[in-house]
Amino acid sequence: MLAHLSLKQFAVVSAAELSFGPGLTVISGETGAGKSLLVDALGLLSGLRADSGVVRHGADRAELVADFTLDDAPLAAAWLRENELDETGDGDAPVCQIRRVIRADGGSRAWVNGRPVTLGQLGDLATRLVEIHGQHEHQALMAKSSQLDLLDAYARNDGVREPVARAAREWSALLRERETLFAQGDVSDRIGWLEHQHAELERETLDPEALSKLTADHRRHAHAAGLIAACETAFARIGGDEGPSLTRTLQQVRGELQRVAEHESRLRDVDALLDNAAIQIDEALSLLDRVRDDLDLDPAAFEQIESKIGRLHELARKHRVAPEQLAATRDGIAEELEQLRGAGVRLEKLDVEIDTARKTWRKSADALSQSRRDAAKSLSAKTTELIGELGMGGGRFDVAIETVEDDRPDPQGGERIEFMVAANPGQPARPLRKVASGGELSRISLAIEVAAFGLDAVPTMVFDEVDSGIGGAVAEIVGQKLRALGGSRQVLCVTHLAQVAAQGHAHYRVSKAASEGVTQSAVQLLVSKQREEELARMLGGIELTKEVRAAAKRLLADVV
Missing domain, CATH: 3.40.50.300 (P-loop containing nucleotide triphosphate hydrolases)
Structure with a gap:
């Protein structure tokens, strides 16, 4: 307030x-x-x-x-x-x-x-x-939507109006889905085109692990000569082919230190570290040997890898995505194909669902309509009595109800209403919003509110x-x-x-x-x-x- x-x-x-x-x-x-x-x-x-x-x-x-x-x-x-x-x-x-x-x-x-x-x-x-009743057109009761809300409040229609709105939303959603399917027209050409695209993508291995391995293989084959040379040089230098062997040198150093270690205990720690270093060097030599054996100057294999990468980049350009997104593109095409192939079946089901939704809405709307008609009679009678008491003897108030003929999902129900007033005896009822006298308009508004006794919110x-x-x-x-x-x-x-x-x-x-x-x-x-x-x-x-x-x-x- x-x-x-x-x-x-x-x-x-x-x-x-x-x-x-x-x-x-x-x-x-x-x-x-x-x-x-x-x-x-x-x-x-x-x-x-x-x-x-x-x-x-x-x-x-x-x-x-x-x-x-x-x-x-x-x-x-x-x-x-x-x-x-x-x-x-x-x-x-x-x-x-x-x-x-x-x-x-x-x-x-x-x-x-x-x-x-x-x-x-x-x-x-x-x-x-706030609701202003007076000689101005901005008051809420002038709007048909507010009049409908007041009538529903008078009839206490909250529990009846909600099923109508819910049924209308469900019916509308089904109609939109059907319109979308109809808008697609003949989808056979698109299905064929999508099947071709999907087949192209299906021929490739597009999961992230495979793409990562392919990239690594390409890099290794592209630099195979340099890798082989580096491995052989390292093996030769560590193993002693190009000078003293690191392993033999370490063994000699350890022997010399062990002979004097009894005079300085910390030298035993140095000996342990050198022992670990010798083990690490041996493992490094073993791994270098395996790496060298795996490396091979195979132009045919390199050409095959480059060809595969080229196909992936071509597909990526075609679909305007990064190569890493090709898998998602393939899955999206597969989903659309499934939807298009089932469009005919879905349309048949939609017709049944739409008819059911329409009947559900109609049943709820009919119940709401009956409640509104009963409330309209009561509100009209009470307000007519009140406007007579308020100095407008012979005046009449009616709630006019107009059925909406258009069979469509309307969340407000199957009718529209308008407050009608005859301010004097013998005059035809006119819409409340067209009542000319400001004083009459205010008193009629007061009569309506008193009749409804503040049921609006x-x-x-x-x-x-x-x-x-x-x-x-x-x-x-x-x-x-x-x-x-x-x-x-x-x-x-x-x-x-x-x-x-x-x-x-x-x-x-x-x-x-x-x-x-x-x-x-x-x-x-x-x-x-x-x-x-x-x-x-x-x-x-x-x-x-x-x-x-x-x-x-x-x-x-x-x-x-």
Whole structure:
């Protein structure tokens, strides 16, 4: 719910700070004082476009800030988490701060929890936080999708709507798969081409170990002459063919040291090391001999290896991959071949699966349709009764349901709805979004919300001039309905009627005055006697008599 609203340099408001609690908060003031500016501010914080005219004269920018608690707004909290804009306040309770700055040059920026956002994001978030009912077209109830959501909430269709959406997703996935297979057309030519490519790759040994061995063999054959010469030279030098043998020299040194080792014990350690060196030299000579025997100047073998490497590089160029990726390419071709060869069989199975999915969706959609039709009758009757109580006697509210003839997987079900209203007797019902009178629109919206009793998930509802064009007993009924709605939702109402204002759990007064030739508005939270005085002003105008004050006091006393 909305906890705090701050306005700075906004229109005729220099600065205002308002705190809100649960229940019904009413806002009153003289005509032109700027009481609807609070609604305008929430509209701008909800993503409406603004122009420089909202910036107070002489200021370089207007700043609007709204703080919301999210205990009663799970959809908003989820949206913030999904968009990585979530924040927590005291006690780790989720909170949301929306801030918007509008510059005098017409520019605008917005932030959510201190992070910059687009107006589109602001609008998405606001639809989960606040719903504005008034003389403007931006309110949520004007949208058919919101009307459908409200009807489903009224019917408690969560458990019925989800199977429809799930069946639609499954049906759509099968249709897409079939379209993909059809788009391939005659695949026989491609199968033949892929089989040729696969056969080429299958003839080669492409596993990593084989490629590594082939590379090593090529390197060894390419340098065979140099390797043989190096091995023979090393063998000759170590074995003594080109000078004293290392092994014989070591044996002589060891004999000389052993004769004197009894006089210096550390020489025995030297003898042990030399013994190990002799063993290592013998093993080195043995390995050199084996390596030399394995080396062979075989031009035919070298040519065969080069030919194989050449084929691999040619295949790599052909498939535009590195030689090491040819195995993966071969496996990918094999997988595609398997899919193409089974395409015909898969198409036959898909037809059966699609028909089953369609029937599943239809069964779930029919159950949802019946629930909606039952709920539409009930909501229509309750709302029609309420709009009569709200001063629109003879008016009628209907939920029009139109069946969607197109047999397609629609996650919303098999019909569309629209709220229809006949504001006066004898008039044809028209879409709610086309109702001309702002006051009528507000009262109809109030009637719908009261009938649904706050079943939609938006925690804060704002009614602007909901009492326009009414008075007397009807105005008192409007106030009572707003107060009743405040039992389940936070309700803010801009009003000019004392009968409505008296029903508020809290009451703000907006006033204006000229200071140094500049008009300024101020906002004040009223308590006790202040409320009586404001109600008396709303009842009696300029001259506040004892009778008017008594009537104001009685209005407050009669609130239950």
